[in-house]
Amino acid sequence: MRDDREDSEVVEVATETLPLDAWHREKGGRMVEFAGYWMPIQYDGIMAEHLWVRENAGLFDVSHMGQLYLSGEGLDEALEALIPGDVxxxxxxxxxxxxxxxEDGGILDDLMLSRWPEGIxxxxxxxxxxxxxxxLREALPDAITINHFEERALLALQGPKAFDALKRHTTGKWGLDALVFMMGGPYQIGGVDAWISRSGYTGEDGFEISVDADKVQYVADLLCGEPEVKPIGLGARDSLRLEAGLPLYGHDLDPTIDPIEGDLGFAIQKRRREEGGFPGAARILGHYADGSPRKRVGLLVDGKLPVREGAKLFDGEDEIGVVTSGGFAPSVGAPIAMGYVPRDHAVPGTSVAAEVRGKRVPCTVAATPFIPHRYVRKQGG
Incomplete structure (x- = not known):
């Protein structure tokens, strides 16, 4: 990996390895550089892995993600000055x-918050x-402590059979079935302490498992020893999240896009919409009330030719937008994409065209997700 500095000095930055690096290679993972780490893009093939997760359960290594723990007096108020969510x-x-x-309401990152007994x-x-x-260190008051859990790994077990496979090895104060979507708690997996949440990035039921890095291979072996579970790579993770209509930061979201343009208005709870007090509130709440000039939408592609990130979108001869994610969707059986179009083109059913290798490929604006989410929610919730 190369780090090109403004002064033209080129510094070689070593690509880091995950705690499960050797495990992935032993399992036949084809490793690629991603987010500064060597990570498996596939084992048995992206399409096969994708369909396995939709029908069974797949284990993803997402230990490259940043795991932080924030604590201190006034934490909730301090965080609400930086994010639009109701902490x-x-x-x-x-x-x-x-x-x-x-400051202007553009998205620096999307993230997940969990309330632990003494912090976030x-x-x-x-x-x-x-x-x-x-x-965070620059913007939060000195009273707030930020711990970066560099010695922890993060696994995601996803798919309709994830619960069955995980339950066989899990103990804790509460049964695993006490967890519903967007809940978490302390458990043990094969006797190893873990924080388990019922969440994920595939649109399927599933769990994310935070565990000490020196115990993660034991946990991975335990789970992949179950007949429902196979290791799954980055390639299928991307096609699964695309079918689920979930944006990827750095592609579908970036600092030029605000939450309403990104179709993420649900992340601003009622009290925050009423009170404001977060960066870019005037811009964001104006777009919430009146509509944003552009919007992230789904796109169904006519034909078999995939439409990739960066493809320009047209209405007739007028360039109107851009594709931010795209590829073949195994569960849909056709190419799909996401991108940005003007508000008056964002209605499902609107016809647009993507430019691919000099040709115009017809596309239709579609509601997302492309396939139904299968989260296990609280009854009546």
């Missing part, structure tokens, strides 16, 4: 998706975790 109402064991915002556990994207940590 104060977050009960112990509950999770919330939120966004780290720039936060998971941020691996590609920008160091920038996030720097931003």
């Amino acid at each position: 104060k109402s977050l009960a112990v064991g509950r999770m919330r998706y939120s966004l780290l915002l720039a 556990y936060m998971v941020v994207n691996g590609a920008v975790k160091w920038e996030d940590i720097g931003h």
